[in-house]
Each structure stands twice: as structure tokens, then as C-alpha cells.
Amino acid sequence: MRRLFAGRTLIVGVLAALTLSACGTGEPDNSATGGSGGLEKSALTIGVVAVPDAAPIQIALDRGFFKEEGLDVKISVEVGGAAATPKLVAGQLDAMLGNYVALFLAQQAGAGKFKVVADSYQAAPDNFVIMAKGDNAAINTAADLAGKKIAVNTLNAIGTLAVTATAKVAGVTINEKEQYVPMPLPEMGAALETGTVDAIWVAEPFISANAKAGAKKVADSMAGPLENFPIAGWVMTEKFTSENPKTVAAFQRALAKAQNLAASDRKVVEEALPKYTKIDAATAAVIALGTYSTSLSEARLQRVADTLTEYGMIPAGFDVKALMTSPAPAQ
Incomplete structure (x- = not known):
């Protein structure tokens, strides 16, 4: 099997980057709040990249879905998942939109323990x-x-x-x-x-x-081999999900509404894009968009793992179940 990336070099590089980030002087606000329906934490900072994949987070803000759940959500626009992941591990972000390839490599390298709390985006032709x-x-x-x-x-x-x-x-x-x-x-x-x-x-x-x-x-x-490939999902650390289960469930419920809207009504996506990206309304109306997922699928995540194994990026047997969280119960 051809190795695309030297595993040891990848592990050292990822861990070094995360260590440097974690040693920064910024102190994230991890204070719990009990005033929003018993949520452990109501103020959340979510890292996104300014691309269409992240539209559901803007939709949830615009439609008040987070407020309905007692959440005060702020968006932090990041250069990419590689830049956002150290911030997530350090607690500077509470959640992020993470591309699955980088996420699986970080998990495999021991750079952190992560949980996918919701699926977000799959590829479509020409996007x-x-x-x-x-x-x-x-x-x-x-x-x-x-x-x-x-x-x-x-x-x-x-x-x-x-x-x-x-x-x-x-x-x-x-x-x-x-x-x-x-x-x-x-x-x-x-x-x-x-x-x-x-x-x-x-x-x-x-x-x-x-x-x-x-x-x-x-x-x-x-x-070809990557047709309809799973691209990204909404990610938190395992520590955050275990310490803030009510907050996670509230985030999942709000995001599920937004993902469903994005999946069923392109106009809603077009309205959201100019608010957090540099895509203007005219461009938003004609660009090729991927598919917005409405459920978290073990089979889709396994496809990512199998593809990475095929290309020598992670060993066989990667545990996708360890990354998954259960959907939030309805209220």
C-alpha cells in the first residue's frame, strides 16, 4: 500500500502544533451557566470556514433556533480546520465545522479526542x-x-x-x-x-x-471514487460533550432544524451565504452546492475511514463509532 504521508511525522507535527496552541496566554471562558433551562453552558463560540459547508450555523442564527434552545452562539471565522482544531482542543472554541479527513487524521495521531455531534455536508458535482x-x-x-x-x-x-x-x-x-x-x-x-x-x-x-x-x-x-463523499461535520471535544450533555443536546436540536432547512430549501442557503462569506447574492444564486446532511451516519463516516486506509493515510480498523454521538432527544 502506498503511503501518502509519513505517520510519525504527521503525529509529531500535529501534536507540536496543538501543544503550542494550548500554551497560549488566552484564557477561554469556560464558566457554566445554569440560567438557560439547566444548560451547563449557554454561550458558545463556533469555528467555521467561510465556505458553503457552514451555512446551517448561519441559518440557525438567523431563524433563532439557538435562542429557542437557550444558546447564545457566536461565529468565529477560521482559515481552515487545521487552524481551528488546536483552538478546539485548547477550549478557545466550543465546536467547529471540521473536515472529516483532517479530523480522522488528528484523532488517529492522538492530537485530541473528538466527537462528531452532527453531520453537515457531502460533495456534489463541480463544487x-x-x-x-x-x-x-x-x-x-x-x-x-x-x-x-x-x-x-x-x-x-x-x-x-x-x-x-x-x-x-x-x-x-x-x-x-x-x-x-x-x-x-x-x-x-x-x-x-x-x-x-x-x-x-x-x-x-x-x-x-x-x-x-x-x-x-x-x-x-x-x-469517480469520491462521488458524494462526506466532507464535514460539526465537532466538539469528547471532554466538552461529557461535561455539557444538555448543552450539546440543545446545540444538536437547533442545528438539526437548520440542516433540514438547508437540505430542503436552497433559497435559505443563498440568503445565509453573504452573511458570513464573501459570496454575494448573485453568485450565491448560481454556484454549485453540495448536499446538506440531515442525520449522522456511521456508514458515511466509515466510507471516509476506508478511503483514508486505501490511500495509506490511516491504518485499517479506525473506530468511527468512537467519534459518533447520539442524536439529541426531542423536547
């Missing part, structure tokens, strides 16, 4: 794509990615898995150490234009923005 300069005749399909520099938002995450899998189907083996260039999504267009990278892996709103700037689609990275 995670590989792009190149429109006038670059050397890159037209995934088969042309051999030896090329490819920008991804973080290493060891959904982007690297998606590009590697897409290239493999086209008969290309990606050298992750030599070819992947990590950078924030907003910077990728400029890097492509200057030739710093040859291709970029992007989601909306950056697909539309780069297309307007002249970039072309090379491949849909969520086709």
Missing part, C-alpha cells in the same frame, strides 16, 4: 474542482498533473486526498512532498496567475472567482 490558467495548454485534464505544483488550502486534509484520488484515476501518482503547496484559498488565484503554482484545488466562492479571472476547470475532484 470542489481543480483549476489551471485558461491559457495553459499543458494542463487540460487530471492526466496532465504529473510533476505539477498544486495549491491546496492545507496538507493532510480533504484537498490533498481529493487531488491525489483524482490524479490516480487518470494514471498519475502525485508526489505530495514535491507537488502540494499549502496556501489560503483567497491567495490561490494570484499564485496561479504568477506561475507560483500550476494548478489549484478550490471550492466556492473561489471556483466562480477564479473562473471570472480566466482560470479553467481541469477536473471535478469529487467524481
